[in-house]
Amino acid sequence: MNPRRKKRLFAVVGIIMGLGAAVGLTLYALQENINLFYTPSELVNGKGESHDMPFIGQKLRIGGMVVPGSVKRDDTTLDVEFKLIDTGPMVTIRYQGILPDLFREGQGIVAQGTLIEPTVVQAFEVLAKHDEEYMPAEVAEAVKGIKHEKPTYNLKDTKGDY
Amino acid sequence: MIPEIGYFSLVLAMALSLLLCIFPLWGAHTGNLRLMRAAPSLAVGQCLFVLFSFGILIYITLTDDFTVAYVAQNSSSTLPWYYKVTSTWGGHEGAILLWLVMQASWTALVALMSTSLPWVLRARVLGVLGILGVGFMLYTLWMSSPFERLLPYYPVEGRDLNPLLQDPGMIIHPPLLYMGYVGLSVSFSFAIAALLTGKLDNTWAKWSRPWTMAAWGFLTLGITIGSWWAYAELGWGGWWFWDPVENASFMPWLVATALLHSLAVTEKRGVFKSWTVLLAITAFSLCLLGTFIVRSGIIVSVHAFATDPDRGLYILSFLAFVVGGSLALYAFRVSEVRSEGRYKFASREVALWLNNIFLVVATLIVLLGTLLPMIHKELGLGAISIGVPFFNKMFAILIVPFALLLGIGPMLRWKQNKLSTLFPKWAMNVGLALIVTATWLYSSFDEVTPLTFMGTALAVWIVLASIVDLMQKISVQSTFAEGLKRLGLSYWAMQLGHVGLAFVISSVTLTSAYSVERSVSMKPGDVAQLNEYEYRFNGVFPITGPNYQGHAGEVTVFKEGREIVLLHAEKRQYNVGMQFMTEAAIDDGFFRDLYLALGEELSNGAWALRIYHKPYVRWMWLGGLMISLAGFIVLADKRYRRQSKRINKGVTA
Incomplete structure (x- = not known):
């Protein structure tokens, strides 16, 4: 893989992981706080x-x-x-x-x-x-x-x- | 007659605005310089007519012309003159007119100050601003005119300005916030103009940056003052409620913060271009969404469409047009954008990229928490509310990596770094932060929870990082004075903004952890104790204001037997509308606020009183002021002035 692609892959994986964590946390916190x-x-x-x-x-x-x-x-x-x-x-x-x-x-x-x-x-x-x-x-x-x-x-x- | 002149003046402004979005854009498209050259005068012209119209609204409010519906609903003859002026933006129609004033003024400013821009870009920026202007003017003229009359039957007295708005904070809060909202339309216009031109180079970022900074500075200031107003005026000692109105201003702020960091990367390194454009579009779209949420009545009832479908639908359609149009253009053009710079993982680029990710995630959380209850109800699933703990929890989690990053990022250089040289500094900072925090907290408070410790340590960590970075930058130069001289204003602004955030973080942490309150019933002479302070209730006496009556509870505060301050907490009833208002008494201090609110009279001659002790609460607004000041300092940086001069010379030579 050329360094440019590698960097892109890195960025995409980073975004997905961040989003995943955020979504998980959000759902967890929502569950407790919806009235x-x-x-x-x-x-x-x-x-x-x-x-x-x-x-x-x-x-x-x-x-x-x-x-x-x-x-x-x-x-x-x-x-x-x-x-x-x-x-x-x-x-x-x-x-x-x-x-x-x-x-x-x-x-x-x-x-x-x-x-x-x-x-x-x-x-x-x-x-x-x-x-x-x-x-x-x-x-x-x-x-x-x-x-x-x-x-x-x-x-x-x-x-x-x- | 006079109100009609105001209306007519707006019609003229709209006509000029229409020309502003046709001539320059067409001229830029066909390369017709004469059409493009019309843009600045059209922009200034529409601004003058809007200002004139606003002046007329102020005039008819000051002269108590209750034949005008807006004045009758939002003002009264007993209102002090400065609150009459405030009332011109205290209601819906006037607030939209104020928005127009801001929009027109920003447009005129861009026209006057962008003389060094290439004509094609300048014409397009002003043209896009013209389109936005037309959108809002049409709305005002069509369905939200503040000049509508109540003839032939009009009231002899107005309904008065909502007492909650009769506060100095309210005089400046909406204009500042609107300056910010509408200012982001300039960043938006620059982004769209750059997309239209197809040239997303770093000069574009350089032009857009000061405007974004100014808008962001105003937005920060507006939010800060709004929070202070809520604290001082609502009488509950709260400073942020996560309600939809606040969230509507917080979301654009988060994205604008991401935008100005991303703009820095685009300007300096020529990367993140398409991302920056997307942020500029998003920031302004969120401003429009906020307007929709606040102005359509969707908050009071999601079904507000049924009573006033036109207003909500109009803003929603305008929002769809702006967002849809700009995203379509973006999708069409973005494939042509090429990044120029290269960078490694351990670089400032990546640190700023992470900063953007955190800010965008934070925005999404607020967006979800704000819109979910509305959507849920609209789908017929029943009314729900999302509690404050949801937002608090999410932000408490997000701030940890964000603050840690903030203590690392500024020390990184562009392109690449040797981490091995930086690790010792960070390790030292972590150690120092822990020691400072422990000393601070254990010397001031009896009990320290891990969460409180962490929040405070993060704030200290940010400040330490700023200091270490500053020393490092200075030590590179031969002498200390030389080192100080070499640092640009932008650098100082960055440091100020970051330290400001540290103040906010520590204040939020400490106030949340150590605020105490007591609701007590007191008879004259009674003494209540809260922390190290004693509150002696002296009794209640009647008061009379210009447009209200009520009573004030007098309380003398003692600390270790010494008299500290005499507080008067008021309960007012306004003559028009007979509304009750609690006017809290606050003894402000750098380290703590004493906050006192008078409740109702009880049957046995006693009064209900609420006493708060709020440590470090003032640091929050101090931090907010520092952050917004940082935005304005950047504007004064020589970089931007030198830049425009050089280009001007190039043009004349």
Whole structure:
């Protein structure tokens, strides 16, 4: 093989090996970090036609409306508990810390956390959008059957604690 | 009347832009010098009309003309004047107009500063820029005009600028980012022009390099300030969230970083040519993809097409046209490209090639993590999200070989090296890095995890490599002063950029490892302890701003009984829209930030407060500033100035 070909071969092998390693690592890391999105009714009744239920200990995202009057706060430990609803049953969310500025009763939020009981999620992050008319797209679909709302701002979510 | 003038001015700009993409390209194709010579004046002309139009938007915002829909939605009469100006790019239509301003300005700059370029190349570069200009102007005029009226029924007061954007960081962040995005269109145009000409020689790389450097410098600065804004304004003490908006700016940055390293090889050694062109095309395509992701509403809902199909579809079609067209041209021409230089494995060429591989892999990871949830949902497989840990893990792995390479690469010479002479230096650096890191970490922190140690050691390794290389370069000359004098600005820029990255790496490592936070409920007089600091809550008092009201929590911070600082963390409610905003109080320091956010009032008269202690967090933005400064220093290098003078002389002689 002439040196030029050899170098090319070397380059190609290098690229393939690098890509292979990257793909392997990526798939591995993805597997652990993909979180499915549920609405409260999906979480209770199962998701889709096969009614897939999340298992206890699963990391997931859940979006719904905060049930008015359901927010309970412990003044000394800053533990918060509230209920989320869409069209069916309610799900309880527990969270520790300060809620985002736009968290209000009757408003749509998205929480990220772990399912600790069949209808209780321990959240490590609570997101509320910085727009009073905003509702998470998935929630809007579930609640009103509206497909989508036009975004007024192209902004990041305000992030919860994690 | 005035808004219509603004609109009309844009129409004129677009007409000039259309001529700009027809005349010079046709002239270059047929060898008609007169047509080619029209390019610079057309470029400057369209720029003036776009600037005029932007000036009008600023004027109608400052004069509170709420008959204009854009002003009514993004501004209000109580807004301070500087935020009124900011509001001209705070919404979609205005942001696109700002993009146009940048696009037109870059085009005009290229027209004015490329006087030493051969006419065929100059005409083609400007022609391609003209095509891009037309694409965005058509979009603005057709479906995203900021001058649309709300007549006959218009509001007496505007809806105000989103409070999140009412921050000094937000005034400069979008323009800087757009300077970077659009600046990469210049690198793109140079690449396309070179492909059209069929001459991918190292002079092309030499021309393209300063423009790429400038664009990259702005992009770096924009991202850095964006991160700082998120930290200061969002109130959660976070500095990078891996959300699609951030990723949209990070992907072009990664590819542009690869591009400017690859350009160096093409310029100096005449190899990697086709690869460099591909990177230039990719970098700008990713800018367009980012615009599509951010601007089409695909983030809020993947189905945003259903409500506003035109905008998303337009950008997507434009993206397809740009990417498809340039890749087709690339495929057509690339077989003619021949590499000139030869090099061995242990060479700077290979080190830079590896650098490119790592950067491209990093880009692919971000691309995957950003697009997969969107595609997944679009295919009807349900909504998923890819967590922050995915990105963190992947980057933590990638940075190891990348940083190791960074400590080796700059010491290598072109073509080939005797590794046996370099091994002792590297071994010494590894040893020194371990010692320095151990001393640093064990003297500052109680507990050191292997991961933290590694991250810090990598940063130290990069800095040591820079120092050793500098000493080596100086020692070759007879005296120290002579050695310093001989080093070009490009060399200093490289060192600054690399050390800047070391600052970023160490900051990310140490902040992630040693940041602590506490959420506490406090009554006036209560004291909370976090690390060696004591926070005494003095109570809450009402505040009134120009367009908001709220209250501020006052906290005195003590260290070992000594008063350090008095902090005021605010909770604001804006008069228009009644939005709540947390305004965190930050005591910044070189080694640590104390960060305080006020939560809500609790039922028993206490307040919820969140306290953060963030060591070395500031080094991140310091590093970012150093990196972007490196890009601008290269621009001042004599190499590029001398070059243009010599060619000019050649032309006149």
